[in-house]
Amino acid sequence: MINKTVQTVEEALEGVSSGMTLMLGGFGLCGIPENAISEIVRLGISDLSCISNNAGIDDFGLGLLLQQKQIRTMIASYVGENAEFERQMLSGELEVILTPQGTLAEKCRAAQAGIPAFYTPAGFGTEVAVGKENRSFHGKNYVMEEAYQADFAFVKAWKGDAAGNLIFKGTARNFNPLMCGAAKVTVAEVEELVPAGALDPNQIHIPGILVNRIFQGRDYEKRIEQRTLRNT
Amino acid sequence: MINKTVQTVEEALEGVSSGMTLMLGGFGLCGIPENAISEIVRLGISDLSCISNNAGIDDFGLGLLLQQKQIRTMIASYVGENAEFERQMLSGELEVILTPQGTLAEKCRAAQAGIPAFYTPAGFGTEVAVGKENRSFHGKNYVMEEAYQADFAFVKAWKGDAAGNLIFKGTARNFNPLMCGAAKVTVAEVEELVPAGALDPNQIHIPGILVNRIFQGRDYEKRIEQRTLRNT
């Protein structure tokens, strides 16, 4: 067993620096790498390009990096729910590259799997397709999209073992598995870190080969964006 | 819950006919849809194109279809271990399209996921790349490969529920998950069929949306090709 465990978030983020391209898992605030985000804030690095489906809210998630003006380029599919984001975008401080959600997912997966490019119907005939190869297969039109290239991927899993194997929970899975192995270095934080052999090899969502460093996360807030209830 | 259960293998294979393109899961004899293969033999249909990593052995797996001369075209990555196969191939009765194993897997996955084509480095500069688009990304050469188009996919899972959700076991997973939803109709046979709700939704390998019919398989032989033991 190859041990991927690191003891601290500082150690986990060693090598992250200004100007890098980062992938961050999560959908809204669900399944975001809270510990890594806090540490990036603490490191005070800037000029970052962030690939993440959303941009957090004002005071949580990627919103914390926006507050400190650490992000130069945001690559996302949906960026509502964030006043500071809007301000920076409208003022031109922040570059925003909007990408269809399925394309964003597949561009991560392509990077993970060594596929340099693929075709998708999403965005054909829209401004998303401008400047990209358009091509027809079997009478339907598609756009060519290329794999992302990133320096670090930060993901959050439910359980993980020392070998770096990961299991996600519910819809907190989302983009996290696709970003594993999609950047030069993948850092996984987990709610529960167990010894190798404690997880059923049949139930592992992401094999440890796609994870470079794993650590036991702390103080998860797991904030709920839209607490919606049924009447009793 | 949308119920995908059918009671018999006959019902499961309704609509399969001569001249069709079939996908069949399994690696060697591991994880092959034994019940579906037996039923195809019984149906006596022919002129089939079969997409499967291997072609079975003389008296088991796809070898049973070869014995009856039901296969016209075999699309596979490795076809050793089968004397009748060799005879038919050398005599020209059987057309064989050899495809790199990873490309075969990805062409199934592309069909499942609505990706019409993708680029892979596998086979660049070899006869596999002849007649296909060759293209360079970031200084490396790739070959364009298109998604498969098939009529039926036959897969074998370990456990499944009435909603068509599937869980595979060990290395019997292989190509089975990738073929689900990759053909017009996907038929899953399982060793153990349970009611919807009995499987943990976190542990499902293939969601039921990718399966059209599911049935409780019978009399699994699960033959071992190379029983290799350690000395005690």
Place this chain on the structure above:
Amino acid sequence: MALDKKNIAKRIAKELKDGFYVNLGIGIPTLVANYVPKEIQVEFQSENGILGMGPFPYKGGEDADLINAGKQTITSLPGASFFDSAMSFGMIRGKHVDLTILGAMEVSENGDIANWKIPRKLVKGMGGAMDLVASADNIIVAMMHVNRKGDSKLLSKCSLPLTGLRCVKRIVTELAVLDITSKGFLLVERAPGVSVQEIKEATAGKLEIPVDVPEMQF
């Protein structure tokens, strides 16, 4: 009388067929889940990674790890499954989802849809909408027939940046049910008490009006 949002959802629910996997957009489409006919079984897919989505949880049953695409807390039903976003959009692009119901800012008479961007206004992004409209064979749009200024949103050509081309099949508004055909918008049903003339006036694109236009039934 023009329908309210609930009744638009109720009318759309009649389009559901037994065995359908359905993706519901945010807004009116979400309400459709409340009106599934009892005699049929459908399953709801949420593109953030669940199939077999159930209703909102009771108080105390919320789970931060279980939300829908609108980031609302939800529950899962027996037979549900969780999966990653690549698998989720694989289902969508691979045409495994049978019906997509979503909102729109504009629809054109050839089925183009615009629902993600207003130039010079704040753009929040397309989310999964471009994937959904480019992939689905069966798209129903739930929308208001006219905007707040009273301008028609059913146009000969969309004025806003497109989300997808020639993809909408059917539109349900507060006034009518319309299909996209080679001749433009075909008036299929009108809301109870709404006249053909009213619909005609509210539709800027080409409108094909059959001799008999029945009222919607609920």
Place this chain on the structure above:
Amino acid sequence: MALDKKNIAKRIAKELKDGFYVNLGIGIPTLVANYVPKEIQVEFQSENGILGMGPFPYKGGEDADLINAGKQTITSLPGASFFDSAMSFGMIRGKHVDLTILGAMEVSENGDIANWKIPRKLVKGMGGAMDLVASADNIIVAMMHVNRKGDSKLLSKCSLPLTGLRCVKRIVTELAVLDITSKGFLLVERAPGVSVQEIKEATAGKLEIPVDVPEMQF
């Protein structure tokens, strides 16, 4: 004296580094697993869907659902995982596997490899070999220096249909360890008791011979 297959495997095992994920081909490469230095940790990947592959099972411990790429019954080690073939080749194409060790029929002085097809003979297929050689940054070939007829298999140009282009980094034969460089085959080590002259005679491609060619150490 020329090495036997076990010693070729033993020499290759010295190339393993702590933390390496390794894919072993059928034949001599499989034997490498027996000689992993005790002080390092490596994990073996088998492209049919397992990481953390262990030794063959004891009698009674065979499981038909647990085999390697050679279709042999195997076991799994603590920390192992199972996955589908797309994920498996994603690991390979995505360069997550650190070292690939495989056999060859021919290797050329520029690193081309031929190991899947002999024209006019029965073709069994390339299996995963084309994916492996096209993807791996670190490929070691385990092979015999000459074929049964005594012809060199280390050529200036492969005569057989290629499996991959310019991909081999190092070759270990019964006679020598050689690297592929811009100047052709570079003689790195010779088998104990084997002379440089013997290696020279057995190598058809361009051979670069340093002043000092040490004997292999085991």
